[in-house]
Structures are given as C-alpha cells and as structure tokens.
Amino acid sequence: MGKKIILLQLYFLILSLCCNPALEEKSCILETSQRAVYSEDYSLEENVALDFLSASPGKLWPEFKPDITQYYLTVPAEVSSIEIIAIARESFFAEIGGRSILLNGEVERIPLESDNPININLNNNYGEGKVYSIDVKKMSRLPIENYSFEEFNDQNQPFKWTMTGTGGVVSTNSFAHSGNYSASFASLTSTISGRELMSSAIEINPSKDSILSVWFFLEEVSGAVAERVSVSLKIYYFADKECTIKASTASATMTKISLDEQGQWQRVFYERSSSQIPQDAVAIKVAIRACYEKDAGGTSKDKIFFDDVEVQQ
Numbered sequence: 001m002g003k004k005i006i007l008l009q010l011y012f013l014i015l016s017l018c019c020n021p022a023l024e025e026k027s028c029i030l031e032t033s034q035r036a037v038y039s040e041d042y043s044l045e046e047n048v049a050l051d052f053l054s055a056s057p058g059k060l061w062p063e064f065k066p067d068i069t070q071y072y073l074t075v076p077a078e079v080s081s082i083e084i085i086a087i088a089r090e091s092f093f094a095e096i097g098g099r100s101i102l103l104n105g106e107v108e109r110i111p112l113e114s115d116n117p118i119n120i121n122l123n124n125n126y127g128e129g130k131v132y133s134i135d136v137k138k139m140s141r142l143p144i145e146n147y148s149f150e151e152f153n154d155q156n157q158p159f160k161w162t163m164t165g166t167g168g169v170v171s172t173n174s175f176a177h178s179g180n181y182s183a184s185f186a187s188l189t190s191t192i193s194g195r196e197l198m199s200s201a202i203e204i205n206p207s208k209d210s211i212l213s214v215w216f217f218l219e220e221v222s223g224a225v226a227e228r229v230s231v232s233l234k235i236y237y238f239a240d241k242e243c244t245i246k247a248s249t250a251s252a253t254m255t256k257i258s259l260d261e262q263g264q265w266q267r268v269f270y271e272r273s274s275s276q277i278p279q280d281a282v283a284i285k286v287a288i289r290a291c292y293e294k295d296a297g298g299t300s301k302d303k304i305f306f307d308d309v310e311v312q313q
Contacts, residue, residue, distance in 0.1 A: 018048075048122050048130045050103065052087035055118075055134060071134045074209050075112070077141055077312055084108045084134075086120060095121050112136060139211065139312035147309045148176075149183040158183055160277040164196040164287065175305045177215040179263050182307035187300045188292045192232050192256045198287045199309065201243045206277045209236075212270040212286055214238045219303040220263030228298035231306075232254040232289040233270040237281040247281040256291070265307075286311065 032263035049066045057079060060071045066089070075082070088103035095101060096118060101108050103120075110118055118134040152158045152171040161183070164271065168186035176182045180182055184194045204210065216231050233254045237247035254270040288306050292298030 021220045035070050048128050049089045051089050053167040054085045056083045059200050069132045073136050077139050082110045142311045149181050150179050160200040162198050167195050175217050177307035182305040184305045192291045196287045196289045201283045203283050206279045206281045210272050211312045213310045214277045215308045217265045217305040226262045227258040227296040229302050232256040234287040235284045236284045239280045241283050247278040249278040
C-alpha cells in the first residue's frame with residue numbers, strides 16, 4: 001500500500017511539473033534565445049557569406065559587397081599568380097580549385113596560367129553553399145615600334161621616336177635594361193615639359209583599361225641623391241589611326257616623380273581605366289619626360305636612361 005502511495009505522489013509531481021505554465025514559459029524563452037544567438041544579425045542562409053574579399057594585383061570590379069558574388073579582375077600580362085585575401089562571416093568549409101583554405105584574412109596565392117575564373121566555394125554544416133567567382137582577364141601587350149631603342153640612325157637617334165620640343169635624344173649602350181641599348185636625353189631642363197620624347201602611333205581599344213610602363217635608370221653620382229631628377233609619362237589621344245585628329249580629350253599626364261634609387265633600373269607605371277580614356281580615341285602616342293630638380297642638386301648634365309616602353313590593354 002505504501003509503495004502505491006509513493007508512486008501516485010511521483011506521478012502527480014511529474015504531471016504538475018509538465019503542466020506548470022511558468023516552466024513552459026522559461027523553456028520557450030530559452031529556446032527562443034538560443035535561436036537568436038545564431039540569427040541575431042543574419043538569417044541562416046545569409047551567414048554563408050564573406051565579409052571581406054580583395055585581390056592583388058589589380059582591383060576587383062565591382063567593389064566588394066557580401067551579397068555580390070561575381071567579380072572581374074584585370075591584371076598585367078606578366079602576372080603568374082593572384083593573391084586573395086578573404087574573411088568569412090562564420091566558420092565553414094571553403095576551397096579554391098579543390099584546395100581547402102582558411103578564410104581568416106591570410107593571403108592565399110593562386111597560380112594563374114591563363115585567363116580563368118577563381119571560384120571560392122563556401123559550405124556550412126547545414127548543407128547550404130555559396131560561390132564567389134573572380135573572372136580574371138590578362139592584359140595583352142600592344143605593339144610599339146622600336147620599344148627598346150635598339151634601332152637608330154648614324155647620329156644614334158632612335159627610329160620611330162620624335163622630340164616634341166628642343167633638345168636631343170640618343171640610343172646608347174652605356175646602360176640597358178634589355179638588349180644592348182637604351183635611350184637618354186642629351187641634356188635636361190628644369191621643367192618637366194622641357195624634354196619630351198614621343199612614340200609613333202599605337203592602336204588602342206578605348207573600352208579597355210590601359211597600363212603604360214617605362215624602365216628608368218639614373219646614373220649614379222657619388223654624394224648625389226635620386227631626387228635630383230624627376231620623370232613623367234604622358235599619353236596623347238587621337239580619333240584616327242594616323243594620329244592626325246585629336247580625340248575629345250587630347251592628353252593625360254602623370255604627375256612627375258623621382259626614382260627610389262640611383263644606379264638601379266626602376267619600372268614606372270601610368271594606369272588609366274576605361275572611364276578615363278576618351279571613347280572616340282582609336283590610337284595614342286606615348287611620351288617620356290624628364291627634368292632636373294635644382295633644389296635637390298640636379299643639373300642639366302644629369303643622365304637619365306629609359307628602356308622597354310610597354311602599353312598593355
């Protein structure tokens with residue numbers, strides 16, 4: 001009899017606990033709060049996302065936003081790999097080209113053998129996934145006549161290049177970045193426009209980004225500084241292939257800079273996006289400029305050499 005009473009008491013105790021509204025409310029609050037921990041800011045699907053993505057060299061287009069998954073990247077022709085930095089919103093599995101990666105802000109170097117998309121595949125523990133894709137396009141080198149100044153007349157003046165003002169230029173074997181020759185102004189002035197060497201016509205596509213580059217070498221002088229000479233690049237735009245008709249925007253000029261060191265070859269770049277190129281331009285001429293800086297100890301006799309002129313689109 002005593003055992004039956006005890007069992008009945010336990011039964012009513014359990015029943016009262018199960019039917020207690022206060023406990024049910026606490027249980028509901030606990031369950032709701034646990035769900036809120038995960039979905040406080042994002043839904044389950046939105047958590048499968050990146051909060052940061054960058055690529056180098058170049059710049060992603062459009063600008064990164066977590067909800068945009070398709071991007072485009074233009075890189076110079078010589079680029080052999082891309083550096084990707086990505087940060088995930090939550091912890092999940094990720095891979096690029098079948099290789100598992102950590103999306104914690106570390107640099108991931110991706111080999112680039114040709115134009116190809118870089119796909120970042122994300123998957124969480126709930127079977128949800130998302131793919132961020134970067135469509136990589138390598139630029140092509142445009143043909144430039146006598147780009148390395150190896151061809152010249154009996155006065156050592158390089159063929160297919162023209163001085164726009166006073167002064168002279170010669171091909172010389174004193175220094176060369178490639179081949180046997182580079183070019184150098186016979187003398188410098190104190191203004192950047194005082195010495196300018198212009199190429200022959202180069203056909204372009206105005207709807208593509210462009211990169212102009214030239215290798216420079218400042219002859220080393222004991223006790224002197226690299227800042228004593230400045231260089232600049234200029235692009236002239238034309239609406240015809242023969243370069244007789246100026247485009248709607250006639251030219252663009254790079255701000256003059258000094259080299260980092262004397263006695264070392266340094267590549268100088270001038271980049272123009274398609275939005276900065278006049279859409280009626282079908283050809284360009286590129287110009288190399290240099291001047292001495294009197295305040296930094298420069299003189300008209302300072303020697304700056306240039307070589308391997310290149311335009312990529």
